[in-house]
Amino acid sequence: MKRLLLAAVGSLFLAAAPASAAQASTLDEVKARGALNCGVTQGLPGFSYTNDKGEWAGMDVDFCRAIAAAIFDDPAKVKFSPLSAKDRFTALAAGAVDVLSRNTTWTMSRDTTLGFNFAGVSYYDGQGFLARKSLELKGAKDLEGASICVQSGTSNEVNVADYFRAEGMSYKEVRPFDTFDAAITAYETGRCDVFSADKSQLAALRLKLTNPAQHVLLPETISKEPLGPLVRHGDDRWFDLVKWTYFALVNAEELGITAQNVDEKLKSSDPRVKRLLGTEGKYGEDIGLTANWVVRMVRAVGNYGEIYDRNVGPGTPLDIERGINNLWTKGGLHYGMPVR
Known part of the structure; x- marks a missing residue:
């Protein structure tokens, strides 16, 4: 019986091999x-x-x-x-x-x-926040009750929720946007107080603003983003x-x-x-x-x-x-x- 079982297993393997190789x-x-x-x-x-x-x-x-x-x-x-x-x-x-x-x-x-x-x-990388200098924010701990723009389909939404929950703070999430350009436009037109994304993305998107010098990345890194x-x-x-x-x-x-x-x-x-x-x-x-x-x-x-x-x-x-x-x-x- 054992010999028959081994033979059957071998036959199945040989039958499957050509299809896989093909x-x-x-x-x-x-x-x-x-x-x-x-x-x-x-x-x-x-x-x-x-x-x-x-x-x-x-x-x-x-x-x-x-x-x-x-x-x-x-x-x-x-x-x-x-x-x-x-x-x-x-x-x-x-x-x-x-x-x-x-x-x-x-x-x-x-x-x-x-x-x-x-x-x-x-x-x-790591996620952070982009904010207007005029708000005079010292860091993310000053964002209690802030409205935040994020891009949809990313881990950024979850990271923001995790950060505010862990810090016992509240925030308002502005409707997630399908593209970076849509999100950064919403931020620049004042629909939200800050924009949150990976810090490399924020550095890149900041260049697209009308006056990049009026905006600053807050010091905190709130997540690991490999x-x-x-x-x-x-x-x-x-x-x-x-x-x-x-x-x-x-x-x-x-x-x-x-x-x-x-x-x-x-x-x-x-x-x-x-x-x-x-x-x-x-x-x-x-x-x-x-x-x-x-x-x-x-x-x-x-x-x-x-x-x-x-x-x-x-x-x-x-x-x-x-x-x-x-x-x-x-x-x-x-x-x-x-x-x-």
Whole structure:
């Protein structure tokens, strides 16, 4: 009987194997299509927006360009799909985009019940409040009874409710808005006293106000907002590819590999550099790419630090210090898993 049972189980496994193997992977589909489909915001300076030239730009945009460069050796082979907070998960689940790179917070429910995998934390953030200087607020504790604007379809609504409940304070939530622009317009026209969102978003949206200097971010950070790219469950190789794109960009910065010196670094005798750049081992091939996949990415968009500095760092309109978004070797939280 035991032998018959084992034979039956083996037959079922063999019958199922061809169907599973026949399913096209996301990487195969992207290669056949000739472009990566990337879901981004509808316009958030520094992260994903169209610049004065009508080109997509920002940290989240550069992450997708890095993936395209790794696959095609061409960072331009990306189709960007602007998605609202409300529609982003539906688009990813339906296969309309291959990866969602859109200031999305990694939470337990999103990671376990929506059918997605977060590939890493590309930006460590926290929620805060934007207020008019004329209100002379010293901090969030002065917001008792205030009216607050938030965007719908985000965790911002829950975080505001949690904060005021924990502090024993009351507030009035102005009807949630479908887009950032609608919410910030409501704030600027006086429909609410303050606007609450992730602090990086507030820094970006503040630039859209008629007179940004008349508005200030309050000092408090009321939540943890680890933002990162995500993919659908069910394709581990694609998950690995997107995850290791992030790790590779961080490792490149840690090892001093930049867009300017990457070709020179190919001559390095450092085994960590050799493995990362593909002159030793077959790490790229293991995720369906070429040996020089990291070289392709860094040539195209630079390492993590270069991406950060170019889009949101000091000297840019957002002027955000690295802080916790620095490397672990410099007091930050970014830590690339080792290539070995």
